[in-house]
Amino acid sequence: MERDDLIVNDQYSMDAHHSEEAGKKIRKKIWIVTLILTVITAFEVALGVFFKRADTYTWESIKITFIILTLVKAAYIVMSFMHLGDERKNLRNIILVPYAIFAIYLIFIGLTEGIFTETIRGLFR
């Protein structure tokens, strides 16, 4: 397999340049991403305002929707605005994979511990 950490022909990404035409395309993409992020935010606020918080499946599913939409927004920001989607695959992986492993574990252990604490407090109330 070809290594992708070599600089081919002594070329280097620091001087990344693109033409006027390529620029037009990129700007169009930027504005589309802007529109997506704005619409998602507006949709989230509308969901929060129009649905009352009730301890029902509706509110539970809205909460999950919020989290999914947040992750979608985060993906657009990281991949498009931060250009991680344009970087080498290996760079992407050394940034995202260790973070994801740690964060998922942390969320799992934190929430488990929190729910357990609440249960125990309830027993002794």
Add this chain to the structure above:
Amino acid sequence: MSGEATKPVDKSILWGGGRSPFSVSYGKMMMWFFLVSDALTFSGLLVAYGLTRHAESEPWTIGEQAFNAFPGIDASLPLAYVAMMTFILIVSSVTMVLSVEAGHRNDHKGVAKWLGLTIIGGFFFLGSQAWEWNHFIHGGGGAFQVNEEMSVTGTDPDGEAMSLTLSTGDRVHFEHHYGNELYEVLHHNSGPATEASIHGSHDSGHGDAHGAEGELSAMTMDELGAPGTLIINKYVEDEMHVEGPEALKLWNSRVENSFVFGANMHENEYGPQSYANFFFFITGFHGFHVFSGVLINIIVFLMVIKGVFKRRGHYEMVEKVGLYWHFVDLVWVFVFTFFYLI
């Protein structure tokens, strides 16, 4: 956009091994590593918030209830202001990415223009956050907790009659505007006259005995004769509005000293104390990131104006500070979800 290279590189700037791992410069890679560590910091804080929230049995603060004010508009607009803040930050992220794009075309003026707009957006966000904190600290209508289990009747938002059973410690909110006067009475005139006037009727004549204090109390009592609208929001139910004698009954059965107006590190009108503490810490920490981001942007903006990068032949520095700026936006997306929406 990156990865497309056009110019041979001077060997002296390559990494020690004579090549650049992953085809990125040392500076950009280290910025990414810093951002990963910073992301872990924020993850730790947000998970701590999640743990505390799950460990709490009292109903959590409701974002739509605590953040429903908008400067200059005297109406309840839930989440409108914070949605606007989010939009401002997203737009400033967009102007930043446009600045980076202009840099890739060596469009000197474009870089300066978009970076300047990004800085303005940053200041707008910081100002909005200051206002948001000010509103949160100064409170809405005030709230108190009841000291015994009781059944209360009132109306739901559509005006239909409904009743609720409150348990000890449940929180009752005053509708907007009442908090200020009650706060005056309870915190600045805490003598016996205040107690009497709150509990009794304002015709009882104590105003003569206590002069100005009595007057202030009597004035508030006028309001308290029918203490405005109380709002009970047990979060598993729809909100219930309570007025008249029912409201007075609630007020008189409050836990002593449980009337709270606004939020700070010791009390929180809107719910559990830990919400306020985490709110101040995490949004404050994020605000500090925005603040330092604006400072760094200003420095790079001045360098752009002076033509430093024009001489250097590339605008990679703009790209690096751009990464930091987008990261700040990224964190806000999560803060917005977990503090305001859920």
